[in-house]
Amino acid sequence: xxxxxxxxxxxxxxxxxxxxxxxxxxxxxxxxxxxxxxxxxxxxxxxxxxxxxxxxxxxxxxxxxxxxxxxxxxxxxxxxxxxxxxxxxxxxxxxxxxxxxxxxxxxxxxxxxxxxxxxxxxxxxxxxxxxxxxxxxxxxxxxxxxxxxxxxxxxxxxxxxxxxxxxxxxxxxxxxxxxxxxxxxxxxxx
Numbered sequence: 001x002x003x004x005x006x007x008x009x010x011x012x013x014x015x016x017x018x019x020x021x022x023x024x025x026x027x028x029x030x031x032x033x034x035x036x037x038x039x040x041x042x043x044x045x046x047x048x049x050x051x052x053x054x055x056x057x058x059x060x061x062x063x064x065x066x067x068x069x070x071x072x073x074x075x076x077x078x079x080x081x082x083x084x085x086x087x088x089x090x091x092x093x094x095x096x097x098x099x100x101x102x103x104x105x106x107x108x109x110x111x112x113x114x115x116x117x118x119x120x121x122x123x124x125x126x127x128x129x130x131x132x133x134x135x136x137x138x139x140x141x142x143x144x145x146x147x148x149x150x151x152x153x154x155x156x157x158x159x160x161x162x163x164x165x166x167x168x169x170x171x172x173x174x175x176x177x178x179x180x181x182x183x184x185x186x187x188x189x190x
Contacts (some may be wrong), residue, residue: 010164012136012143013182014119023146025124026170026179027117030144031067033187034113037167042068042107042185043115043136043145046075064095064124073099076122085123093181096126104132108139113186116145124153137164142186163169 015023022049034041045065058178061077073095074080074160078091100123107114114136123129133155147159147167159165166185170178 010140010142011185012145012162012165013158014145014147014165014167014179014184015170015182016147016149016167018149021170021172022175024117025143026175027115027146029179030182030186031115033183034190037187037189037190039112039190040068040110041113041115041145042066042111043113044103045115045117046120049074049077058143061089063083064099064103065097066106068103068106068110071103075100075115084097084122086125089122091122091125093126096123097128101126101132102130102165104129104136106135107124109140111141112190114139114141114143116143118146118148119151119156119159120146120148121151121153124151124155130155134158137162142189144182144186 014028017023031041045067046062047063049060051060063072064074064075065072074092075095076089076091078088082090084091084093086151116133116136155159167177168181186190
């Protein structure tokens, strides 16, 4: 949170960076720290699912997990027949709505900290998801999320123009520095 005059302005922090740089690891580290301080963490995680196939560790898709209820299902998966597609993945719109959107709405009502991992191509295919993210940003609760570095979408343009959003570019060489910034702005405020 930043001080601007006498008013406290909430800052929504979004982590961006190249794939594999550690965005989700940073988010998980902050979640662990928040929970160790007895903070109620809500929102969503979208971890990848990997499987052994022909001796290789292959990404099969992504889950979507409600952090408050632990409800989870596939967000997108190889081999899913869907009119919503990103690369080789069929995006399961119903799971984004039923787990992701509901998880964000619930977090706005019940959590101390809202996590949105991630605002990416797949999630942005669902207009209700955009509405739920906007509501989280507009809430009084701190938001920590990840955002695709190369995602092109009108909502990304809107996010970039918001005064209450700060985007931190994570690289392999600045991980500790970015973690400390996030810790100071999110965890240390409680």
